[in-house]
Amino acid sequence: xxxxxxxxxxxxxxxxxxxxTARLFAEAGANLMLVARSKKNLEAVATELRDKTRVELFAMxxxxxxxxVDLFKKADFEFGRIDVLVNNAGYHARGDVREVPAEELGxxxxxxxKAPIILTRLALPYLEDAGGGAIINVASLHGRLASVGAxxxxxxxxxxxxxxxxxxxxxxxxGIKAAxxxxxxxxxxxxxxxxxxxxxIVFSQPMSSAEQVGQAILDLCGNNIAEQAMPTSSGxxxxxxxxxxxxxxxxxxxxxxxxxxxxxxxIAERRQQEKA
Numbered sequence: 001x002x003x004x005x006x007x008x009x010x011x012x013x014x015x016x017x018x019x020x021t022a023r024l025f026a027e028a029g030a031n032l033m034l035v036a037r038s039k040k041n042l043e044a045v046a047t048e049l050r051d052k053t054r055v056e057l058f059a060m061x062x063x064x065x066x067x068x069v070d071l072f073k074k075a076d077f078e079f080g081r082i083d084v085l086v087n088n089a090g091y092h093a094r095g096d097v098r099e100v101p102a103e104e105l106g107x108x109x110x111x112x113x114k115a116p117i118i119l120t121r122l123a124l125p126y127l128e129d130a131g132g133g134a135i136i137n138v139a140s141l142h143g144r145l146a147s148v149g150a151x152x153x154x155x156x157x158x159x160x161x162x163x164x165x166x167x168x169x170x171x172x173x174x175g176i177k178a179a180x181x182x183x184x185x186x187x188x189x190x191x192x193x194x195x196x197x198x199x200x201i202v203f204s205q206p207m208s209s210a211e212q213v214g215q216a217i218l219d220l221c222g223n224n225i226a227e228q229a230m231p232t233s234s235g236x237x238x239x240x241x242x243x244x245x246x247x248x249x250x251x252x253x254x255x256x257x258x259x260x261x262x263x264x265x266x267i268a269e270r271r272q273q274e275k276a
Contacts, residue, residue: 001134001222004029007079009071011062011119012089014041016188017138020210021086021217026052028218033075036089037061054079062089062115063107072122082126083133086217087116087160090138090190092153094197105152112156117163124176132175134221137164138213141184141205141229144238145248149199157182161227168226179220183213183230184238195267201252203266204259205234 008025012018013034022032026049034042039059046055056078060067075082091111093104120135127133142150143157164180171178184205185191191198208230216228229235241248 001084003084003218003221005031006083006133007031007033007075007081008084008086009033009035009075009082009123010086010088011035011115012138014038014045016190017183017186017210017213017217018086018088019045021088021214022049022055024211024214024218025084026055029053030084031079032056033058033071033078035060035062035071062119063110065118068115068118068122071119072126076126081130082123083130084221085119085123085127085133085135086138087119087135088138088217089115092150092190094149094153094194094199096149097151100152108152109156109159112153113159113163116160120163120167120178127176128174132177134177134179135164135167136217136220137161137178137180138217139164139180139182141182141234141238143182144229144235145242146245147199165226177221179226179228181213181216181220181228181230182235183208183216184234186210186213192266192270195263195270198263200259200263201256202259203262204255205237206231 003025008030010018010022013022014036022034022045025032031054033056034045035058036042042057042059046057049055058071058074089111091108093100093108116137123135137160139161140157142154143161147154161180161182164178168178185202185207187207188210216230220228
């Protein structure tokens with residue numbers, strides 16, 4: 001897809017994967033509508049990118065259905081078209097189900113699954129008016145297998161993944177592409193600012209950068225791939241464990257120990273940086 005003068009909406013666009021994706025789209029010449037709860041953080045990204053392209057902001061909570069409607073009205077008013085929706089905003093409350101407050105479990109589903117579904121439904125008429133486009137949803141390898149300590153998060157990402165794959169079939173022949181990127185651990189504040197709370201096993205897998213995930217999002221807009229697992233080796237492992245649960249149980253102690261070593265190193269590096 002050629003992005004010059006196209007309009008891209010990115011939720012969770014103020015940091016991490018969302019901000020990295022915005023930078024890549026800006027380099028490609030796309031107009032940007034960045035969405036997040038913090039207007040201050042959005043302004044920081046917008047200030048960085050406005051010398052490259054047009055950037056508009058919409059500070060909102062993606063769980064606010066009325067604000068979702070207003071988002072598309074504003075994007076259409078500002079740019080006259082909408083070509084790509086990137087559902088990147090995410091939320092996680094780590095811990096076993098019985099330990100996490102019920103309202104937090106509900107918010108995981110609302111942010112990670114309900115909001116992308118609603119935003120997608122609202123986006124479709126605008127993409128049709130533009131003559132086609134793409135909807136790219138950011139799921140997770142947690143959505144490809146059962147993850148202890150991330151039960152509800154895994155459920156939300158599993159649901160988002162299946163929604164996207166089914167939507168892609170619904171949209172065949174429409175000129176609108178639906179695809180999902182499913183990364184493993186990503187080197188952003190989502191994980192790195194909460195090292196102590198993240199399950200050791202997460203760190204047993206290679207970590208992607210926000211820029212790598214952002215590039216996958218751009219690529220998915222124009223290629224024929226329905227899902228991009230990142231990294232590929234972790235995607236294969238996740239699929240094998242899903243198909244053969246016994247394999248996951250057998251590998252878990254080894255992966256846990258590996259992840260524990262990596263996590264300890266990351267914590268030590270963080271403490272060194274804090275002292276410096």
